Ligand SMILES: [Zn+2]
């Protein structure tokens with residue numbers, strides 16, 4: 001069980017290191033990267049920021065504007081192609097029958 005306020009280690013995608021000028025100890029803050037746009041933010045419980053979790057990516061996204069599951073790579077492709085940012089190509093999986101070699105019919109009455 002992860003204590004409240006600390007992102008699960010697998011969800012932490014980065015760290016922000018603060019080195020104070022006055023010589024006080026170095027502070028390391030875990031950061032999360034949005035699975036859709038790649039934005040990085042600091043994990044602050046109760047910050048009032050609306051974050052989300054994408055079940056397809058199994059990762060956090062940064063906010064309601066990022067709710068559509070369009071991974072960063074696709075967003076960049078859309079930008080390059082001049083398509084809407086939230087465009088996502090439809091992928092349909094059609095189960096196919098593997099082509100089997102024709103069966104050899106054995107006729108028991110056929111002369112050898
Ligand atoms: Zn985002």
Ligand SMILES: [Zn+2]
Pocket residue numbers: 035036054055056057058068069070071
């Ligand atoms: Zn997603």
